[in-house]
Amino acid sequence: MSDLKLFNTLTREKETFEPLIPGEVRMYSCGPTVYNHLHIGNMRTFVWGDVLRRYLEWRGLRVKQVMNVTDVEDKIIRNAAAAGQDLQTYTAPFIESFHASLAKLRVRKADAYPRATEYIPQMVALVQQLNDRGHTYTADGSTYFKVSTLDGYGKLSRVEIDETSEYSRIESDEYEKESARDFVLWKAKKDNEPAWMTPIGEGRPGWHLECSAMSMDLLGETFDIHTGAVDLIFPHHENEIAQSEGATGKPFVRYWIHGEHLNIDQQKMSKSLGNIYTVPEIESMGYDLLALRYALLSVPYRTKLNFTTQSLDDAKNALSRIESFLLRVDEVSRSAPHDAKHSDGAADQLIGKFLTDFETAMDDDLNTAGALGALFTLIREGNIAFDEGRILAGDAEGLKTALMKIDPVLDIFPMREANLDAEIDALIEARNAARKARNFAESDRLRDELVSRGIVLEDTPGGTRWRKA
RNA sequence: GGCGACGUAGCCAAGUGGUAAGGCAGAGGUCUGCAAAACCUCCACUCGCCGGUUCGAUCCCGGCCGUCGCCUCCA
Numbered sequence: 001m002s003d004l005k006l007f008n009t010l011t012r013e014k015e016t017f018e019p020l021i022p023g024e025v026r027m028y029s030c031g032p033t034v035y036n037h038l039h040i041g042n043m044r045t046f047v048w049g050d051v052l053r054r055y056l057e058w059r060g061l062r063v064k065q066v067m068n069v070t071d072v073e074d075k076i077i078r079n080a081a082a083a084g085q086d087l088q089t090y091t092a093p094f095i096e097s098f099h100a101s102l103a104k105l106r107v108r109k110a111d112a113y114p115r116a117t118e119y120i121p122q123m124v125a126l127v128q129q130l131n132d133r134g135h136t137y138t139a140d141g142s143t144y145f146k147v148s149t150l151d152g153y154g155k156l157s158r159v160e161i162d163e164t165s166e167y168s169r170i171e172s173d174e175y176e177k178e179s180a181r182d183f184v185l186w187k188a189k190k191d192n193e194p195a196w197m198t199p200i201g202e203g204r205p206g207w208h209l210e211c212s213a214m215s216m217d218l219l220g221e222t223f224d225i226h227t228g229a230v231d232l233i234f235p236h237h238e239n240e241i242a243q244s245e246g247a248t249g250k251p252f253v254r255y256w257i258h259g260e261h262l263n264i265d266q267q268k269m270s271k272s273l274g275n276i277y278t279v280p281e282i283e284s285m286g287y288d289l290l291a292l293r294y295a296l297l298s299v300p301y302r303t304k305l306n307f308t309t310q311s312l313d314d315a316k317n318a319l320s321r322i323e324s325f326l327l328r329v330d331e332v333s334r335s336a337p338h339d340a341k342h343s344d345g346a347a348d349q350l351i352g353k354f355l356t357d358f359e360t361a362m363d364d365d366l367n368t369a370g371a372l373g374a375l376f377t378l379i380r381e382g383n384i385a386f387d388e389g390r391i392l393a394g395d396a397e398g399l400k401t402a403l404m405k406i407d408p409v410l411d412i413f414p415m416r417e418a419n420l421d422a423e424i425d426a427l428i429e430a431r432n433a434a435r436k437a438r439n440f441a442e443s444d445r446l447r448d449e450l451v452s453r454g455i456v457l458e459d460t461p462g463g464t465r466w467r468k469a
Numbered sequence: 470g471g472c473g474a475c476g477u478a479g480c481c482a483a484g485u486g487g488u489a490a491g492g493c494a495g496a497g498g499u500c501u502g503c504a505a506a507a508c509c510u511c512c513a514c515u516c517g518c519c520g521g522u523u524c525g526a527u528c529c530c531g532g533c534c535g536u537c538g539c540c541u542c543c544a
Contacts, residue, residue, distance in 0.1 A: 012473095030544075031544095032544080033542095033543085038544085039544085041543095041544055042543095042544045043544085044544070045544040046544080073542095074542080075542080157472085157539085157540090158472065158473085159471085159472070159539080159540060160471080160472085160540095207542090228544065229543085229544035230473095230474090230538075230539075230544085231538080231539070231542095231543055231544065232543080232544070233539075234539065234540070235540090235541090236543090258544095259544075260474080260538090261537090261538075261543095261544070262544085263537080266536080266537085267537095268537085268538080268543095270543095294492095295481090298481070298482075298491095298492070299481080299482070300482090300483085302474090303474095303475085303482085304474080304475075304537070304538085305481095306481080308480085308481085310480065310481080310493080310494095311480090311481065311493090313493080313494095314480080314481065314492065314493040314494085315481095315492085315493085316493095317492080317493060317494090318491095318492050318493070320506095320507095321492085321507095324506085324507060324508085327507095328507085328508095357490095361483085367483075367484095369481095369482060369483050369490090369491075369492095370483055370484080370490075370491085372482095372483095372491065372492075373482090373483060373484095373490050373491035373492085374490090374491085375491085376490090376491050376492065377490075377491070380491095380508095380509085383507090383508060383509075384508090384509075386508085387499090387508065387509075435502075438502075440502060440504075443502085443504095444502095444504070444505080447504085447505065447506095448505095451505085456505085456506060456507095457505070457506060457507095458505090458506050458507050459500090459501070459502095459504095459505080459506070459507080460500085460506095460507075460508095461500080461501095465506090465507085466506095467506095
């Protein structure tokens with residue numbers, strides 16, 4: 001097995017991944033701020049984060065994955081107040097829809113989803129630790145991180161803040177900060193905002209604090225992987241590093257993995273352009289969410305993805321090709337249950353090449369496009385071998401095993417709904433009886449009826465197969 | 470102004486110092502009920518433009534043009 005290489009934002013290079021503790025990976029994925037329904041750009045980040053975790057597991061590593069849910073923040077406070085609700089009431093439906101969307105996209109559950117509001121004591125302790133080490137100052141009841149006290153600030157983003165530049169959008173007069181680079185750790189209570197009474201004053205946490213507190217609490221002071229999208233590199237992740245390393249004096253994260261954005265029709269999603277899509281919206285447009293998952297994975301995570309509805313149509317058709325092949329493999333593998341014969345080794349060759357190519361692609365910084373390429377090459381060459389009669393039941397069984405082997409990583413294979421089968425089969429049987437009687441009008445009527453129910457038929461010399469349209 | 474990414478066929482997109490994966494669309498063909506679906510074949514002498522390095526560059530270097538992102542909340 002070759003090495004898994006991942007692009008580490010810290011070094012701007014693809015590095016061989018080796019966990020700190022052999023065999024065990026601890027990863028933190030930046031999760032949602034729940035003031036809104038999540039859009040498909042958010043989902044892209046969660047999907048590849050999940051695939052990273054799946055691939056690590058596929059390589060035999062045990063993974064502990066944590067994803068935060070940020071449920072206290074400026075927009076949440078503002079919206080909740082406008083709705084006349086408390087934070088928990090306001091955020092609950094968004095948290096619920098977040099999980100529902102993930103499930104529909106086949107994103108597996110992380111091991112924990114800590115919430116910021118449940119981590120106030122740990123955050124306060126972190127601020128106190130930073131204070132003890134001389135990295136903070138207070139002004140008007142708020143506590144700030146003094147960036148000048150920490151060597152190496154900026155090592156992740158390589159951003160140097162020039163306070164004098166007219167282009168710097170950092171507002172240096174905000175919150176009584178001593179320096180534009182400084183950032184707030186703990187915000188003093190204002191007006192009627194929700195606040196916690198703590199040893200460092202009555203107030204609420206700054207934006208970056210929860211991620212440092214929760215990740216270190218659940219994964220340790222130094223852990224392996226931290227994922228997120230590129231926009232978080234600065235200031236969020238840079239400040240997480242400052243808070244965490246300032247408090248512990250130890251390296252915080254070993255591999256920073258950032259994914260590119262998803263654009264809609266070449267443009268960034270934004271409310272003003274009205275081009276934000278949520279998962280339920282995609283669904284109500286009539287698309288199968290598996291097509292969305294496929295579309296998201298067809299572009300490697302570090303490449304900008306230009307999303308269009310055509311990409312969903314393309315994905316849907318590509319998935320049909322995959323499903324037809326799966327059906328063909330399945331049918332042949334079941335054709336001779338026991339004394340399954342192997343033919344000339346054609347299948348073994350295809351399988352070997354497929355698994356090697358798949359792994360090579362995934363090892364190269366999670367090249368999912370290359371991995372899919374390997375799959376489609378297997379499908380074409382497999383179909384040719386089938387047509388030439390070089391694949392017998394035993395070979396097909398091997399193909400099936402190979403396909404099932406990669407299934408847990410990409411998880412893009414269409415699933416059958418078993419309870420449909422009996423009903424479908426009855427209609428197919430009736431249609432085939434009509435065909436046999438050369439009553440094509442009736443057989444076509446039955447076929448069309450199936451089509452209208454979303455079932456496509458494939459007549460083959462061996463019988464009729466069906467799949468979902 | 471600073472930092473960074475990208476520009477490969479109609480669309481999406483991988484990739485390598487030695488002459489371009491894959492998917493979709495399109496065109497042919499096989500099977501078949503002159504049906505549907507499926508399957509196969511074909512489809513970039515060329516990788517934004519111009520120089521340079523090299524025996525040889527799409528892939529290395531430099532310049533230019535173009536697109537996009539971050540420097541403020543943001544997946």
